[in-house]
Amino acid sequence: MPNAPQADFAIHALAAALPAGEAPPEWIAIFPQVGRIETRDGRTYDVDATALIARFKADGVAVPIDVNHSTHHAARTGARADAVAWINELRVEGGALQGKVEWLAEGKSLLAAKSYRFISPDFFHTSEGVTTWLRSVALVTAPALGGQKALAAASSQESKMEKLAAALGVTAGANEAALLTALNAGFVPKAVHDEAVSKLSASETKLKDIEDASRKARVDALIEGALKDKKILPAEKDHYARLCATDSGYESVKALLAAKSPALTKSGLDDKKEPGDGAMPAPALLAAEAQKLVADGKALNIFDAVAALEKKYSAAA
Known part of the structure; x- marks a missing residue:
């Protein structure tokens, strides 16, 4: 199909492999790359991800995923074109325009049976081939764009890789070698980790014991001083000691005794x-x-x- 005017659209312009796996992917790459692209039959398009996302948000309508572009064909004949999934969100990730998918039962069944392994977008474009509107996406059996990587970014494995990269502070889209390098750089043997944790725990216990002993010495001195000055009776000693169980309690009792007059001359x-x-x-x-x-x-x-x-x-x- 030659470059069409604004009112026309392109189908089978691109296609990318769906990831193999038991669970259907949450994110799929609708366009494996943005910018200038070329199909196997020689057509070229300029994927404007910003324009496509802006139009999607302005419409506020989920994009259907059908089988073999049934949405496109049904529009001409008035036939049914049931969706097997819905795209509810668009984003650019790893250089690809991706869609977040809500898979319906039929879509999940088709993927599980491996009846369809690829997707193909149905989109409108200008006469210069600049994409303007994503109308639908289809499950297909034959891709139109060669040399494109599979939708690894939409698989559960890639999702895990992205999370790992983020946790390690590695640039998104980094390959396995880069992730392994980052892991080895920050790796701590379990024995070393356990020893460090044990020492830290012992240090914390020792510090607490020191703090407790210090507080007891201060409390004893305060109470004995109050007894000597006749500000409290011997029977009140334990009561005031309990009030000093915390730092704030100690300070409160200290202030109280400082203002208290002797009970006995x-x-x-x-x-x-x-x-x-x-x-x-x-x-x-x-x-x-x-x-x-x-x-x-x-x-x-x-x-x-x-x-x-x-x-x-x-x-x-």
Whole structure:
């Protein structure tokens, strides 16, 4: 077919092999390459991927995949032209114009039986051969374009290769040798990997132990200081220690104790000697004697009783 005007279209202009495999490909190469192409019978076209994608998006209509261009022939006779799949998205990948395919049951069956191994686009073009609109794509048995690679980019294997290339930071479309080189460059033997993981785990455990010991030392110092300053009672020690279980808890308790006034005044009995020859009795004995003064009504409270006894024994000394 010579270059046709805008209103005409070309069929069997191109064809590419469908990938062999159990599952039908999600992406197929409608045009194995973009730009200037030539068919086996001498026709030339200029595949304008930008224009084809723009028209596809503007139409908002899925492109049918039929058998032997039945869509084209049915348009002339009014006959049925059932689709065996639908193309719902176009993209340029690896230098090819690809279509994302939703395969129907019949399409899957034809591919599984290997009844059709190639595809061929049905497209409109200008008089200069520049593609303008992709109307349909057909499953065919004979390609029109020779020397073109099969649709590897649409196979599951190629999809895996693309993902591997992306993960390795290799340019899309890189061959197997380039991927193997990248893999070897970043390869770490399992034994080395396991040893590194083990050492890292041990280091993390050691660091946690150090952090826990450091926090405990800080908490103990804070609590003992509060006890010494009479800001908390011995019975409250464990309660405040639990509040210091986290760094934020420790800081909160520290601020609370800093603002807290002593609960008991210092008695001055800590350094007193045991009773005898007028010496101040031991704290436990002094406390018992003070409680007796309060019980006998000789002192209003424990603080007054302690003060009276302290005065008594100081004078005796």
